[in-house]
């Protein structure tokens with residue numbers, strides 16, 4: 001039997017405005033997340049636009065639900081590793097490998 005895919009959502013802040021995540025590359029990060037989750041067989045709707053959480057001094061920021069993990073100063077290059085951490089890790093935890 002195929003394992004159930006893990007429920008996971010990536011909230012990416014790409015809020016536009018001076019000094020905000022959108023002006024620091026948040027839009028590119030959002031697109032990278034959509035492409036990467038699809039590569040893992042997930043719908044791009046697993047990636048959502050987050051509202052400003054007043055953390056843009058360390059933006060672009062990403063929150064992963066339900067794992068409750070924040071990432072700061074995220075670049076498109078960080079995205080494959082982050083997605084791997086949260087989606088690929090679920091497979092091995094189920095088998096205990």
Ligand code: FES
Pocket residue numbers: 013014015020021022051052053054055056059060061
């Ligand atoms: S704009 Fe991203 S935290 Fe404020």
